[in-house]
Amino acid sequence: xxxxxxxxxxxxxxxxxxxxxxxxxxxxxxxxxxxxxxxxxxxxxxxxxxxxxxxxxxxxxxxxxxxxxxxxxxxxxxxxxxxxxxxxxxxxxxxxxxxxxxxxxxxxxxxxxxx
Amino acid sequence: xxxxxxxxxxxxxxxxxxxxxxxxxxxxxxxxxxxxxxxxxxxxxxxxxxxxxxxxxxxxxxxxxxxxxxxxxxxxxxxxxxxxxxxxxxxxxxxxxxxxxxxxxxxxxxxxxxx
DNA sequence: GGCATATACCTTTAACTGATAGGCATATAC
DNA sequence: GTATATGCCTATCAGTTAAAGGTATATGCC
Numbered sequence: 215x216x217x218x219x220x221x222x223x224x225x226x227x228x229x230x231x232x233x234x235x236x237x238x239x240x241x242x243x244x245x246x247x248x249x250x251x252x253x254x255x256x257x258x259x260x261x262x263x264x265x266x267x268x269x270x271x272x273x274x275x276x277x278x279x280x281x282x283x284x285x286x287x288x289x290x291x292x293x294x295x296x297x298x299x300x301x302x303x304x305x306x307x308x309x310x311x312x313x314x315x316x317x318x319x320x321x322x323x324x325x326x327x328x329x
Numbered sequence: 330x331x332x333x334x335x336x337x338x339x340x341x342x343x344x345x346x347x348x349x350x351x352x353x354x355x356x357x358x359x360x361x362x363x364x365x366x367x368x369x370x371x372x373x374x375x376x377x378x379x380x381x382x383x384x385x386x387x388x389x390x391x392x393x394x395x396x397x398x399x400x401x402x403x404x405x406x407x408x409x410x411x412x413x414x415x416x417x418x419x420x421x422x423x424x425x426x427x428x429x430x431x432x433x434x435x436x437x438x439x440x441x442x443x444x
Numbered sequence: 445g446g447c448a449t450a451t452a453c454c455t456t457t458a459a460c461t462g463a464t465a466g467g468c469a470t471a472t473a474c
Numbered sequence: 475g476t477a478t479a480t481g482c483c484t485a486t487c488a489g490t491t492a493a494a495g496g497t498a499t500a501t502g503c504c
Contacts, residue, residue, distance in 0.1 A: 342491080374492090375492065377494080378491060381491095402499080
């Protein structure tokens, strides 16, 4: 029966979220903006991607959350756990290996320089 | 209505196929093995990915094919067209921009060195 | 001859991810 | 009081890729 393994390209949203949370704890809405900012709008993840990812990571024990009310706003802050740090290290390694492999395969393909 | 844009991560199979075909023409079965070899088995695309991609690229005018019988084997060789070269340049640029953006966002995340 | 394996082409099917679109609530600005 | 920005969340859909199967020929082996 057709059962697909997750594609080799997946897990980047997770990777970005974990890496941003490594620096400091953040809440979901903030992450959406920070991902946009950190990638120069090359990667733009909507809330419909970020929130489910946060919930999944918390369920896996990679994040822990606590509510805090700031300026009359109730926010759910997420912080990395040791499990999350390990996950980040792992995903980062996979990503590095992947990009290097593809870079090697591309060899000297000229691309239009980013303007 | 829910209409998904293609994910920012897509198009890598196409990119790999085009980049390998830039060096020399190949047939589908050969591409499957060359992609595996060129990426050190980091990226392994099955025939179910490669053949449809080839057909799509040909329909777009990015590739042209011709049948050739070699060693009693009937093979369909694919070669890049100018359209395909342009496509390769474009995809390569997108990929470079993407990996750089993600690399920047990751900043100094230590990853386990590939063994 | 009969069988397994490797080559070579292709399609069908389905899972998974991520994108879109919404719904809810509060605060502030006009 | 209405619009906009913040902040959380879920439901649903679509595109891409993965897996599996289906056909056919060639070669090596018993």
